[in-house]
Amino acid sequence: NAGVTQTPKFRVLKTGQSMTLLCAQDMNHEYMYWYRQDPGMGLRLIHYSVGEGTTAKGEVPDGYNVSRLKKQNFLLGLESAAPSQTSVYFCASSLGSLRPQHFGDGTRLSIL
């Protein structure tokens, strides 16, 4: 099993460009999450989904959009990238809300 797979692994964007980060899980998990991790800040929740077709805002949702059209995929979009969005982005999934989360290996995104 691959677990949680994120693509791409690295990306450099110019301010104002758009892009989509893809997260795919093969564990049949209902819940999926997008986090960003910045030095000294810990992981912060951007958006999450409790099932196919559902999404909800986390702690830092501004500037991001998400979609969960299929149970196994959770997409994170940046419509107009800003330097403040330079970060490492992690996707995670879990069986349920109180169950441990399994993480992908991250996407390193730099906005110039």
Place this chain on the structure above:
Amino acid sequence: RKEVEQDPGPFNVPEGATVAFNCTYSNSASQSFFWYRQDCRKEPKLLMSVYSSGNEDGRFTAQLNRASQYISLLIRDSKLSDSATYLCVAFYGQNFVFGPGTRLSVLP
């Protein structure tokens, strides 16, 4: 005040030492707690859940003190491979809240 706080360290300990980390959480309604381990430039990985009665997994022991709102992680007989950042996690409301992590370096 941050919802989950940890001493960032680094904790530099010799191989074979015992080391303990504490983590405090601000929301008394927190329902579940975990310790994750994160290696440099890697994803977080679940180390262990934290149960109310305390629990042990090999060299690792986790404790929960609800009255004082903190959880702890004890590592006995430290190995070089234990060098990593340890993330404390509390669940409340609908989501997990991660602490910023405590960095551990085990020295030969």
